[in-house]
Amino acid sequence: MSSSQDVFAAVHQHILEGNSEQAVSSTREGLSAGLAPMTLVYEAMIPALQEVGRRFEAGDYFLPEMLVAAAAMQASMEVVRPLLAESEAEPIGIFVMGTVAGDIHDIGKNLCNVMLESGGFRVIDLGINVPADAFVEAIREHRPDAVGMSAFVTTTMPEVDRTIQAIEAAGLRNEVKIMVGGAPLDQEYADQVGADGYAPDANSTVRVTKQLLGLE
Ligand code: B12
Structure with missing residues (x-):
């Protein structure tokens, strides 16, 4: 052995x-x-x-x-x-997750999804290369508690900002907590674009989301 x-x-x-x-x-x-x-x-x-x-x-x-x-x-x-991934009968919240437009990195996002599921959330994964409009549509359709945006390349980072602005323009900003993450992002960037939370890894994604939603 x-x-x-x-x-x-x-x-x-x-x-x-x-x-x-x-x-x-x-x-x-x-x-x-x-x-x-x-x-x-x-x-x-x-x-x-x-x-x-x-x-x-x-x-x-x-x-x-x-x-x-x-x-x-x-x-x-x-x-x-x-x-x-545990299958909870009653999820503690709904989390919509996606990799922003122009970006195809999904390993970090998928890891977050697994940990969110095992932490009791129902995750709706929009996949990769998700345009701002698709995030907005998903919020209208699923009424999530939180939305997560993943970006891994400096050239796709502005899409995080753009997507948050689209959510605001659609009048949905107060309905959801917004989490952002991915290799080039940090707390400073999250604050700059008006996200509610940033997390550097999957475990802290669950922790910070729960804190934002008053679940911890
Ligand atoms: C694997 C990989 C790829 C794969 C992706 C496959 C896939 N299915 O994901 C492929 C080969 C497709 C790829 C392509 C490219 N890549 Co690439 N890639 C990587 C690499 C080596 C690993 C990324 C990864 O998956 N890491 C593993 C996970 C677990 O990483 P992690 O960051 O720890 O994840 C945690 C956090 O980020 C956080 N998190 C992630 N998402 C979210 C979301 C939320 C809401 C929250 C809260 C937290 C969170 O939690 C995660 C889990 O713990 C990185 C190197 C690096 N250092 O990141 C380069 C890297 C990201 N890639 C890079 C580049 C340049 C590219 C290309 C442009 C290359 C090219 N010339 O075509 C293309 C871009 C394609 C595109 N349009 O998106 C650069 C980006 C540089 C920059 N600063 O912009 C990097 C940094 C490599 C480098 N050092 O140059 N890539």
């Missing part, structure tokens, strides 16, 4: 190299050895993608490497996902 460090190293390496099959089998091995799913996510999977980002920035990785690494991460996430 491998030690947990061996499993972390294997999952990390397979994601880094974009080996989906091996990433999945190492993840399964970790779980059957008793490792907590979230520990695998935070100790192995996320650091692997951070390293992918570093290599991409340094010019050692290109888009194809980034794509296969992302696919391996998604495959590993599918293994842990059923263990994280």
